[in-house]
Amino acid sequence: MHAATSTKTQEARVAALQAEIDGLQAMLGKDADAERIVKRHIKLLHEYNETKDATQASIQMCANPDACVFISIQILIGRVSASCAWNERWLNQDSLLH
Numbered sequence: 001m002h003a004a005t006s007t008k009t010q011e012a013r014v015a016a017l018q019a020e021i022d023g024l025q026a027m028l029g030k031d032a033d034a035e036r037i038v039k040r041h042i043k044l045l046h047e048y049n050e051t052k053d054a055t056q057a058s059i060q061m062c063a064n065p066d067a068c069v070f071i072s073i074q075i076l077i078g079r080v081s082a083s084c085a086w087n088e089r090w091l092n093q094d095s096l097l098h
Contacts, residue, residue, distance in 0.1 A: 025032070 028034075028037070
């Protein structure tokens with residue numbers, strides 16, 4: 001069973017949604033193609049993720065597996081704050097930053 005909703009309430013909701021659509025369309029531009037925008041956004045996310053993965057792999061190759069862990073390299077290059085509680089635990093290890 002569906003809850004009863006008055007016609008007036010439904011019309012108000014439809015009007016509010018249409019106003020939101022109109023505002024977003026005005027912000028994007030009259031000729032904006034939503035599908036094209038979404039495809040571009042996904043493409044940019046893929047590029048970002050590939051770059052991030054390659055960077056992390058490069059940093060990991062720089063870390064000496066016997067004396068250094070990935071987080072210590074990130075701290076050294078300033079990517080991760082050394083003041084975080086989790087990182088302080090790592091920094092207190094004797095073999096971390098050799």
